[in-house]
Amino acid sequence: MPLHSRIEPTIAAAIAAGQGGKAPPKLARALDYAVNPGGARIRPTICLSVAMACGDGQPAVANAAATAIELIHCASLVHDDMPCFDDADIRRGKPSVHKAFGEPLALLTGDSLIIMSFEVLARAAAIDPARGIDLIRILGESTGMPGGICAGQGWESEATIDLGAYHRAKTGALFTAATRMGAAAAGYDPEAWTELGARIGEAFQVADDLRDALYDEDTLGKPAHQDEIHNRPNAVSELGVRGAIRRLEDILSGAIASIPSCPGEAALCEMVRKQAERLTPVVPAQHAV
Amino acid sequence: MPLHSRIEPTIAAAIAAGQGGKAPPKLARALDYAVNPGGARIRPTICLSVAMACGDGQPAVANAAATAIELIHCASLVHDDMPCFDDADIRRGKPSVHKAFGEPLALLTGDSLIIMSFEVLARAAAIDPARGIDLIRILGESTGMPGGICAGQGWESEATIDLGAYHRAKTGALFTAATRMGAAAAGYDPEAWTELGARIGEAFQVADDLRDALYDEDTLGKPAHQDEIHNRPNAVSELGVRGAIRRLEDILSGAIASIPSCPGEAALCEMVRKQAERLTPVVPAQHAV
Numbered sequence: 001m002p003l004h005s006r007i008e009p010t011i012a013a014a015i016a017a018g019q020g021g022k023a024p025p026k027l028a029r030a031l032d033y034a035v036n037p038g039g040a041r042i043r044p045t046i047c048l049s050v051a052m053a054c055g056d057g058q059p060a061v062a063n064a065a066a067t068a069i070e071l072i073h074c075a076s077l078v079h080d081d082m083p084c085f086d087d088a089d090i091r092r093g094k095p096s097v098h099k100a101f102g103e104p105l106a107l108l109t110g111d112s113l114i115i116m117s118f119e120v121l122a123r124a125a126a127i128d129p130a131r132g133i134d135l136i137r138i139l140g141e142s143t144g145m146p147g148g149i150c151a152g153q154g155w156e157s158e159a160t161i162d163l164g165a166y167h168r169a170k171t172g173a174l175f176t177a178a179t180r181m182g183a184a185a186a187g188y189d190p191e192a193w194t195e196l197g198a199r200i201g202e203a204f205q206v207a208d209d210l211r212d213a214l215y216d217e218d219t220l221g222k223p224a225h226q227d228e229i230h231n232r233p234n235a236v237s238e239l240g241v242r243g244a245i246r247r248l249e250d251i252l253s254g255a256i257a258s259i260p261s262c263p264g265e266a267a268l269c270e271m272v273r274k275q276a277e278r279l280t281p282v283v284p285a286q287h288a289v
Numbered sequence: 290m291p292l293h294s295r296i297e298p299t300i301a302a303a304i305a306a307g308q309g310g311k312a313p314p315k316l317a318r319a320l321d322y323a324v325n326p327g328g329a330r331i332r333p334t335i336c337l338s339v340a341m342a343c344g345d346g347q348p349a350v351a352n353a354a355a356t357a358i359e360l361i362h363c364a365s366l367v368h369d370d371m372p373c374f375d376d377a378d379i380r381r382g383k384p385s386v387h388k389a390f391g392e393p394l395a396l397l398t399g400d401s402l403i404i405m406s407f408e409v410l411a412r413a414a415a416i417d418p419a420r421g422i423d424l425i426r427i428l429g430e431s432t433g434m435p436g437g438i439c440a441g442q443g444w445e446s447e448a449t450i451d452l453g454a455y456h457r458a459k460t461g462a463l464f465t466a467a468t469r470m471g472a473a474a475a476g477y478d479p480e481a482w483t484e485l486g487a488r489i490g491e492a493f494q495v496a497d498d499l500r501d502a503l504y505d506e507d508t509l510g511k512p513a514h515q516d517e518i519h520n521r522p523n524a525v526s527e528l529g530v531r532g533a534i535r536r537l538e539d540i541l542s543g544a545i546a547s548i549p550s551c552p553g554e555a556a557l558c559e560m561v562r563k564q565a566e567r568l569t570p571v572v573p574a575q576h577a578v
Contacts, residue, residue, distance in 0.1 A: 022454040023435030027443030031434060079400065084392035103373035105446050107396070108439050111368065114400060115433030118407045122425040129418040136411040136425065144404030145320060146312030150397050154316030157394050165311040 007044045010063040011035060011070060014120050018112060030101045030109040031116075035074045039092055042275075043178045044070045046200060049271045050182025050193060053264035058131060062185040064124035065135050068117040069178055072139065075113035076149050078106055085153070090222075114143075124185075134184045142177035149173050163233070167205060168198070175201035192260040199255035200272070206248045207279040209234040213241065214281050241283060252276040296333045299352040300324060300359060303409050307401060319390045319398045320405075324363045328381055331564075332467045333359045335489060338560045339471025339482060342553035347420060351474040353413035354424050357406040358467055361428065364402035365438050367395055374442070379511070403432075413474075423473045431466035438462050452522065456494060457487070464490030481549040488544035489561070495537045496568040498523040502530065503570050530572060541565040 015035055019028040044066030051062035081088040081096040082103060089099050098106035118136060125132020142148045152170025155161050176197030180190035209227060213236040217224045227234040235244040256269050304324060308317040333355030340351035370377040370385040371392060378388050387395035407425060414421020431437045441459025444450050465486030469479035498516060502525040506513045516523040524533040545558050 018434040021435040024440055024443035024447050026446050079396055107368055108443050112434045112439045114403050115429050119429035125422045133411055133414045140404050140408035145307035145401045146310040150401045151313055154313035154397050157315050158313050
């Protein structure tokens with residue numbers, strides 16, 4: 001994907017800044033380990049796609065926005081994998097950070113990456129104060145309390161879960177951050193872009209439910225059929241496989257319809273369509289109708 | 290202390306903002322629990338004292354700076370107390386956050402408070418962009434990698450410790466943040482105020498070593514004589530009790546001498562002198578010379 005050529009160097013520069021000076025060597029290595037090699041970099045890709053659709057008048061600011069989102073996403077993965085949460089030994093095909101570096105350094109890696117994401121935006125704010133400050137505000141809102149990804153995780157410690165608030169915060173918040181920050185980085189009103197992010201987030205949730213139901217552990221790279229085993233509410237148990245696929249298609253049509261008028265509207269629709277194809281699972285023969 | 294009447298309402302407002310909307314209730318309570326009732330609020334007191342010495346032209350920005358420092362200091366205490374670090378059951382005379390709320394919520398409390406500290410500064414940046422952005426940059430530098438408090442903690446996972454870098458990052462960074470951010474909030478050059486913060490940080494380190502050596506567990510509110518038991522490098526083993534007290538006095542004279550010229554110089558010197566009296570331990574009879 002050509003956008004990776006914008007995202008990767010900015011991420012690398014942020015990590016290198018965190019490793020400079022008299023940094024403790026292991027924690028410095030852990031920062032890089034947590035972020036590279038990356039996954040699909042889907043959130044920064046969405047962020048940059050929106051910025052480009054909005055004219056991309058400040059590419060350095062858009063790159064900073066994309067990088068900040070990815071760094072804080074990686075931070076959340078490092079903390080989520082720790083024994084007190086998911087206790088996951090493997091992430092992206094290699095030992096999780098606490099398995100490779102120990103729990104103290106995993107905790108500090110997450111903390112450092114959170115802080116780094118705001119530092120990246122502070123440097124962008126030195127280029128364009130109004131946009132940079134807006135980006136810092138949106139990133140905080142999308143990641144902290146009361147409605148960001150920390151809040152989403154926090155719901156998992158409650159006896160009674162507000163499912164709407166839970167999904168909006170846990171999965172949705174970083175997707176709406178991606179579209180809003182892409183727009184804000186290009187000087188557009190971020191709020192008009194909330195619905196696109198929310199719908200892409202929902203689509204990811206349904207696609208995830210489908211993959212969990214349809215694929216085996218080898219294909220997924222993680223244990224399969226977890227929703228069924230843990231009796232978790234999910235789109236497939238609610239709607240069946242075909243119904244969930246129709247729901248995914250509906251959400252993505254809604255996402256495309258929600259795109260605000262902007263110079264690069266056509267290209268952005270195309271990007272969302274491509275993501276939709278990537279998301280929609282191949283249905284094995286026994287589920288085909 | 291009269292400054293508390295400025296600090297506490299701003300901290301309370303920040304916590305209330307994090308608890309608003311559809312926040313998960315336990316995590317919302319944990320945010321308040323981690324921050325209130327506070328300790329001596331020494332870092333925000335230093336920050337506001339410097340801002341006032343510099344004319345305090347933007348009191349709301351100075352209050353935000355002081356609050357951000359205290360929130361991120363509390364975040365670091367919550368994470369430090371967790372089982373993978375100090376495994377401390379008690380903090381400020383009550384169960385530590387992970388003891389009261391469990392490890393998952395303690396981890397999220399720390400993360401949320403880190404993010405909240407940047408949100409507080411983003412709101413200050415909406416009032417005064419140049420000063421607000423400077424504050425965000427300094428807070429990031431003082432807390433993350435390669436030289437902030439995360440880096441300081443990170444050194445504890447190294448086989449060979451760079452002691453200078455370790456103390457500068459672990460204890461010093463938030464004290465230099467306090468003086469630099471106080472100056473920046475009032476529109477003064479923050480760098481001229483680094484030495485004052487560094488010397489106050491050193492003074493705290495020596496005073497801590499003295500208290501650990503001289504006082505018992507009841508007086509300290511935590512286990513005593515830990516440096517001796519763990520054979521940790523400290524000012525008392527290096528210099529003896531009287532030597533360490535002389536060293537403390539020297540550092541504090543140096544701190545006062547380092548204060549840059551500013552409208553409220555005399556009052557600030559007085560504040561540092563008062564802190565010095567508070568810091569200097571009463572030497573029990575058997576150590577008196």
